[in-house]
Structures are given as structure tokens and as C-alpha cells.
Amino acid sequence: MAKQKFYVVWEGVTPGIYTSWTDCQLQTKGYDGAKYKSFDTLEEAERALATSPYVYIGKNAKKEPNVSSPKSWAGVIDNSLAVDAACSGNPGPMEYRGVHIASQQEIFHFGPVKGTNNIGEFLAIVHGLALLKQKGFDMPIYSDSKIAIDWVRQKVCKTKLPRTPETEELFRLIKRAEKWLKENKYTTRILKWETKQWGEIPADFGRK
Numbered sequence: 001m002a003k004q005k006f007y008v009v010w011e012g013v014t015p016g017i018y019t020s021w022t023d024c025q026l027q028t029k030g031y032d033g034a035k036y037k038s039f040d041t042l043e044e045a046e047r048a049l050a051t052s053p054y055v056y057i058g059k060n061a062k063k064e065p066n067v068s069s070p071k072s073w074a075g076v077i078d079n080s081l082a083v084d085a086a087c088s089g090n091p092g093p094m095e096y097r098g099v100h101i102a103s104q105q106e107i108f109h110f111g112p113v114k115g116t117n118n119i120g121e122f123l124a125i126v127h128g129l130a131l132l133k134q135k136g137f138d139m140p141i142y143s144d145s146k147i148a149i150d151w152v153r154q155k156v157c158k159t160k161l162p163r164t165p166e167t168e169e170l171f172r173l174i175k176r177a178e179k180w181l182k183e184n185k186y187t188t189r190i191l192k193w194e195t196k197q198w199g200e201i202p203a204d205f206g207r208k
Contacts, residue, residue, distance in 0.1 A: 005105050006045035010035040010053035017045045021105050025137065038103035073198050078102040081128050082142045082193065084203035085120025088112075091161055094170075096124035098131070099203040101142070107131070115161065115170045121148030122157050124203075126177040129186050140189040144201045149190055155181040 007018040012027035012034045021038075028034035035053040039045040048056055078101055085096035095111025108127060111120070125148055128141045143149055151157050157174045161167060193201045200206075 003040070005038040005040065005103065006042050007036060007038050007103060008045050008048045008053075008056075010049070012036060015049075017042070017049055021100060021103060021107065022135075024103070029137065036102070038105055073101075076101065076142075076198060077140055077191075080140045080142055080191075081107065081132065082201050082203040083121070083124035083128050084144065084201050084205065085117050085124055086205035087115065087117040087120060091116050091167070094120045095205075096120040096127070097203055097205075098124060098128050098141075101202050104202060113170050113173075114166050116159060118145065118147050118151075119157060119159050119161065119170065119174065121145035122151045123173060123177055125149065125152045125190060126180060129188055129190075130180055130184075132188055133184065133186055138187070140191050142191050142193040142201060144193040144195050146192060149192060152181065152190060 004019070005021070007021065007024035009015050009018065009024060009027045012031050014027055016027075018024045018027065024036055024038075028036050035057060037048070037053070037056050039048060080101050081098050082101050083096065083098045085094060087094040091114055093112035094115035094117065095109065095113075097109040098107045099105065100107055108131060110123070110127065121143060125141060125143050129152075132139065132141070156178055159174070161170075163171050195201065
């Protein structure tokens with residue numbers, strides 16, 4: 001379960017503190033010049049709301065553990081979704097997740113199930129595409145897997161993993177993802193996360 005976050009909206013429809021990412025988006029989506037950020041505690045959020053947003057976001061942000069530094073992600077779109085997968089062995093227990101870059105909030109998480117890292121990366125992108133379309137959010141998706149991005153664009157998961165009783169659940173997910181890609185149109189941009197330039201993707205599980 002994702003840890004409780006508190007979202008400070010300095011500039012939006014109604015500035016204040018919100019306890020869900022959806023509520024934060026309702027205040028900021030489509031609002032020109034919206035300024036918002038997530039915090040781990042209510043105390044931090046209250047202190048931030050009473051302070052200039054530029055102390056926490058932008059090029060003059062303080063170098064604090066709980067404050068992200070966009071300077072190291074020059075060129076990255078803050079209001080976007082990062083997806084990644086992790087696998088213990090190949091194949092092995094696999095899981096994937098999506099994280100909103102600006103707030104660093106985990107938006108979805110699936111697994112573990114037996115699979116491969118490439119399959120997880122593929123499913124993570126499709127999960128993100130379906131979720132963003134369902135919610136009506138217009139933001140790009142970042143993935144650090146060129147293979148998975150290519151599979152999504154070709155609308156097929158080209159895995160060589162054997163289909164066995166142990167992997168049957170995973171193959172049902174793959175079939176559902178491929179079906180979604182073939183039956184749905186989307187405008188979401190799928191962008192390659194440049195690890196050498198920006199470091200590990202925000203959705204990384206940190207197990208390297």
C-alpha cells in the first residue's frame with residue numbers, strides 16, 4: 001500500500017492541502033502556472049503552504065532529502081508518469097509500478113508474479129496508458145526500456161517465455177494488454193527515460 005502523502009497546491013483552482021493525488025489533479029490539471037508538490041507529513045505540508053513555492057520547486061529549491069531537485073532532470077516533463085519493473089531472476093518474481101514524477105507518488109503497483117523484466121516493462125506502460133485514458137489525464141509516460149516501448153508500438157509482447165501453468169496468469173495479462181492496445185486509440189506520448197543523463201527512473205525499485 002502506498003504511503004500517505006499530503007499535496008500542497010500553492011497555485012491552482014483552490015490552493016490548500018489535499019490528501020489524494022486525484023484531488024490535487026482536480027485543482028491543477030489545465031490550470032496555467034499551477035504549482036504543487038507532495039510531502040510526507042502534514043506538518044511539512046502546512047509549513048510549505050505558508051512558504052513561497054519557490055523554496056520547494058524550481059531552480060532555487062532547497063537541497064533537502066524530501067525535496068526533489070528538477071535541476072538534475074533537465075528536460076524532463078514534471079507532470080508525467082514514470083513506469084518501471086523489477087524481476088528477481090529472469091524469469092522470476094516480477095512486479096511493476098507507476099510513479100508520478102512531480103509528486104513522487106506511487107500511482108499503481110502490480111505483482112509479484114512469475115515473469116521477466118521486459119514483460120513487466122511492457123505491462124507497466126500499457127497499465128499507464130489505460131489508467132490515464134480512463135482518468136482523462138493528458139500527460140506523457142516515461143519508460144527506460146526501449147524493448148518495451150517497441151513492443152507497445154507494435155501492439156504485441158514478443159516474449160520468448162514459455163507458457164506453462166506457472167506463467168498462465170501472466171499470459172492472460174499479456175493477452176489483455178495486447179487486446180487493449182489493438183482496440184483503443186490514445187494520444188499519450190511514450191518517452192524514453194535517458195538513464196545516463198538523468199539517473200535512475202523515479203519508478204525504479206532500487207534493487208540494482
